[in-house]
Amino acid sequence: MVEACATYKDHRFPIEIVAHAVWLYYRFGLSLRDVEDMLLERGIVVSYETIRRWGKKHSPDYARRLRRKAPSKDDVWHLDEVAVRINGRRCWLWRAVDQDGYVLDEIVQTRRNTKAARRLLIRLLKKQGLSPKRIVTDKLRSYSAARRQVMPDIEHRSHKGLNNRAENSHLPFRKRERIRQGFRSIGSLQHFVSVFSAIRNLFVPSRLNRSATQIRTHRLNAMAEWKAAALQIA
DSSP: OOOOOOBOTTOSSBHHHHHHHHHHHHHTTOOHHHHHHHHHHTTOOOOHHHHHHHHHHHHHHHHHHSOOOOOOTTOEEEEEEEEEEETTEEEEEEEEEOTTOOEEEEEEESOOSHHHHHHHHHHHHHHHOSOOSEEEEOSOHHHHHHHHHHOTTSEEEEOGGGGHHHHHTHHHHHHHHHHHTOBSSHHHHHHHHHHHHHHHHHHSOOSSOOOHHHHHHHHHHHHHHHHHHHTOOO
C-alpha cells in the first residue's frame, strides 16, 4: 500500500513541492515566473501566482524555525540604512549585521532620524539578549544620539570606511529588488527581507577561508536543516 504524501490543509500539492518552490525563490535570483518554469520542467504545473501565495503564507514559518546564530558579548554590530522606493515614496531599510556578515535584524521605516535608529537598537537588544562589544556605523548622527539613549556604555565607532560590512550586506538585497522590479508596500518589503536574510544566513558560508570540501559540507548541512524546518507541519 502506497502512503499518501503529506499535504497542507486546503493545498493539493505535497508540502515537499511547496517548500521546494519557496526555497528556489528566496535562495536564488529567480523571479516567480522562473520558478514556475523550473517546476514545469519537472512535470509540476503550478502558476506563478500560486507560488507567490505559498511564499506569503509559509515562508515566515520556515524562517522562524531556522536556527539562529548564538549571540556573543564579543559581537560587533555594523549598522546601516539604505533608501528604497515604494510607489514613488522613499523609505529606509535599516539593517544590522555582525562581524561575520550575519544579518541580525532588519526593519523598514519611513524616517531616517534618531527615533528610527533607536527603534533598531531596541529591537536588536530584545532579539539578541546581549549588548555587543561595540557598534560601528557611518557618520549619520542619529546613530550616536540613539546609542546614548539606549546603550550609553557601549563603544561606538563612527566612520564610513569602517562600515563596509554593513554596506556590502545591501548588495544581495539590491539584486533581488531589481529582479522583483521593486516592492508595492512596506509590508511586502518587510516580509521579503525577513525571509530572504534568514535563508541567506543559513546557506552562505562564513567569510573565513575554507576548502571546497568544507564549503560543500556547509551547504549540505544547511540543506538538511532547511528541509527539517520546511517539511515540519505545525
